[in-house]
Amino acid sequence: MSVSAREAYRDALAELMAADERVWCLDGDTGLFDADAFGPAKDRYVNLGIAEHNLIGTAAGMAASGLLPYVNTMAAFAATRALEAVKVDVAYNALPVRIAATHGGLAAGHLGPTHHALEDLAVMRALPGCTVVVPADADQAVRAVRQTADHPGPVYLRLGRGPTPPLASAVPEPGPEPFTVGRAQWLRRGPDVAIVACGPYPVLAALEAAEVLANLGATAAVLNLHTLAPLDADAVVEAAHGTAGVVTVEEHWRTGGLGGAVAEVLGERAPARIRRVGMPATFAEVAGGQRDLLERYGITGAAVAAAARELMEGTAWEGET
Amino acid sequence: MEPARDLRETAHRVREHIVDMCAGPEGGHLGGSLSLTEILTVLYFQVLRVDPRRPDDPGRDILLLSKGHGAICLYAVLAERGFLPVEELATYARAGSRLMGHPIRAVPGVEMPTGSLGHGLALGNGFALAGRRCFVVLGDGELQEGSVWEAAGVAAGLGLGNLTAVVDRNTLQLTGPTEERVPLEPLAGRWRAFGWEVRECDGHDPAALLAAFTEPSPGRPVAVIAHTVKGRGLPALEGTVRAHYANLGERQHQRALAVLRARHKRGAP
Numbered sequence: 405m406s407v408s409a410r411e412a413y414r415d416a417l418a419e420l421m422a423a424d425e426r427v428w429c430l431d432g433d434t435g436l437f438d439a440d441a442f443g444p445a446k447d448r449y450v451n452l453g454i455a456e457h458n459l460i461g462t463a464a465g466m467a468a469s470g471l472l473p474y475v476n477t478m479a480a481f482a483a484t485r486a487l488e489a490v491k492v493d494v495a496y497n498a499l500p501v502r503i504a505a506t507h508g509g510l511a512a513g514h515l516g517p518t519h520h521a522l523e524d525l526a527v528m529r530a531l532p533g534c535t536v537v538v539p540a541d542a543d544q545a546v547r548a549v550r551q552t553a554d555h556p557g558p559v560y561l562r563l564g565r566g567p568t569p570p571l572a573s574a575v576p577e578p579g580p581e582p583f584t585v586g587r588a589q590w591l592r593r594g595p596d597v598a599i600v601a602c603g604p605y606p607v608l609a610a611l612e613a614a615e616v617l618a619n620l621g622a623t624a625a626v627l628n629l630h631t632l633a634p635l636d637a638d639a640v641v642e643a644a645h646g647t648a649g650v651v652t653v654e655e656h657w658r659t660g661g662l663g664g665a666v667a668e669v670l671g672e673r674a675p676a677r678i679r680r681v682g683m684p685a686t687f688a689e690v691a692g693g694q695r696d697l698l699e700r701y702g703i704t705g706a707a708v709a710a711a712a713r714e715l716m717e718g719t720a721w722e723g724e725t
Numbered sequence: 726m727e728p729a730r731d732l733r734e735t736a737h738r739v740r741e742h743i744v745d746m747c748a749g750p751e752g753g754h755l756g757g758s759l760s761l762t763e764i765l766t767v768l769y770f771q772v773l774r775v776d777p778r779r780p781d782d783p784g785r786d787i788l789l790l791s792k793g794h795g796a797i798c799l800y801a802v803l804a805e806r807g808f809l810p811v812e813e814l815a816t817y818a819r820a821g822s823r824l825m826g827h828p829i830r831a832v833p834g835v836e837m838p839t840g841s842l843g844h845g846l847a848l849g850n851g852f853a854l855a856g857r858r859c860f861v862v863l864g865d866g867e868l869q870e871g872s873v874w875e876a877a878g879v880a881a882g883l884g885l886g887n888l889t890a891v892v893d894r895n896t897l898q899l900t901g902p903t904e905e906r907v908p909l910e911p912l913a914g915r916w917r918a919f920g921w922e923v924r925e926c927d928g929h930d931p932a933a934l935l936a937a938f939t940e941p942s943p944g945r946p947v948a949v950i951a952h953t954v955k956g957r958g959l960p961a962l963e964g965t966v967r968a969h970y971a972n973l974g975e976r977q978h979q980r981a982l983a984v985l986r987a988r989h990k991r992g993a994p
Contacts, residue, residue: 409754411730446964450883452879453879453882454880455875455876455878455879457847457871457872457875457876458846458847458850458875458876458879459847460847460871461844461846461848461850461851461872461876462838462847462848462849462850462851462854462876462879463850463851465847465848465849465850465851465853465854465855465859466851466855467851468782468836468837468848468851468852469851469852469855470855471855473851488841489844489845489847489872491900492838492841492844493837493844493847493848496838497830497838498838533852543993557812570885590968641989709944
């Protein structure tokens with residue numbers, strides 16, 4: 405059954421708040437929360453209104469006082485509108501502020517480019533000491549919250565909006581290996597081509613492409629690179645080793661996100677041919693749900709499989725850059 | 726707590742340090758540091774519950790210099806208060822020094838790095854929400870940053886009675902009078918409209934500042950509008966745009982010190 409990662413996050417946060425008095429929930433009027441749901445901890449839920457710079461700055465002040473604030477707003481506003489506060493107040497001071505950024509990628513769908521976040525991963529992973537996690541489903545969102553509960557520095561948790569399918573249902577036996585923040589998750593192993601993805605639909609597209617390729621007689625490795633910072637560079641190098649090349653898949657502009665991170669690692673450590681599947685350099689021109697837009701802009705299993713075949717056939721890349 | 730006479734002595738020494746630092750290799754933000762002198766001196770010597778021997782005391786009061794370009798005044802006051810050696814002020818802006826043009830946390834007593842304007846009040850909201858008594862010192866030109874008013878609205882909404890904003894109202898920004906750039910007046914009315922209690926005083930009168938800082942909280946945030954003079958203490962620069970930043974040569978440096986000392990000796994405010 406599909407579950408929304410942001411709702412799973414909310415419930416995981418409620419557990420943390422009940423268990424630890426240092427944990428606060430600062431909300432940017434997202435409508436995701438009902439203070440009463442926090443029970444005895446409800447005084448540690450504060451809706452700070454529609455003021456994102458203040459939201460991040462206030463969280464920094466609280467964290468500097470020894471508290472553990474979780475901040476909720478949309479990814480577009482956390483990563484761009486409030487970016488200077490994230491950089492100067494949070495990252496510069498290495499404070500344990502957790503930014504739960506909902507509506508990552510194209511998840512805001514028909515709400516349009518003002519609400520899409522297609523640059524957030526590039527921005528956040530550039531900030532020194534900022535942990536950047538993109539869970540592939542609700543279960544991973546919960547694990548990411550729990551695993552980073554005591555992390556001493558900032559955490560950017562990119563969440564979606566609506567329900568997405570559980571990853572386990574899409575991974576062949578024996579299923580996915582355990583999810584650990586900071587360590588890439590192997591979903592399939594294979595020698596012919598490597599597919600590296602992050603986020604719910606990109607990871608599903610990677611798995612779908614691996615099935616397509618398997619039917620053609622090729623075995624693809626699939627790596628869920630859910631943590632972009634710190635990056636599990638060894639896993640990327642291992643996945644690329646001996647293959648025809650690496651396809652990256654992400655719900656992000658092709659510049660600076662997962663594809664950029666993988667290209668940096670391979671360029672320095674293990675030069676390999678790369679194809680980046682992601683949002684082309686454009687703002688969405690039409691309305692559509694998240695799936696519609698992913699289809700329209702070519703972030704699909706078919707596109708990933710085509711890119712992988714090109715790598716294996718050694719043909720030149722003719723797609724958009 | 727220092728008696729008022731000693732406080733004037735301390736403020737005088739702070740001004741001398743400021744002038745000295747402006748004679749260093751990079752110069753410094755002279756005018757806005759001289760306007761700030763009594764504000765920070767009164768706060769650090771008479772108001773804040775802080776201990777230079779324990780700068781990380783978890784229960785300490787918090788001061789945030791949101792107008793981070795007043796760094797040299799802050800360094801001078803912190804040195805006089807015992808947070809760092811007075812001799813260290815001579816390293817200001819020199820290669821390898823922790824005393825940068827804007828304050829960083831590596832300096833004992835500095836709570837948060839500032840310099841990009843418009844950050845302090847939101848941070849102050851966080852410290853106040855965490856239960857700390859917090860003073861945020863803002864420049865008046867800084868009030869043109871929209872983030873200040875986001876934070877002001879939120880602070881009033883939360884009823885943060887342990888939060889005080891102090892505006893160094895010297896009426897000048899880098900290129901000219903604030904009222905000719907982005908007008909702030911009626912400034913007191915603006916804060917009141919945001920739900921704050923407003924107290925106005927002469928920002929160079931220690932007793933008036935002390936009263937404004939320590940009058941019991943009305944259960945909502947307090948804005949102290951401290952009316953000051955940019956470049957205070959150096960008559961040739963007072964109230965001038967060129968006071969903003971100075972890189973004093975040796976003769977100017979000695980002359981400025983002489984003027985400060987003569988005025989102080991006369992008991993001039």
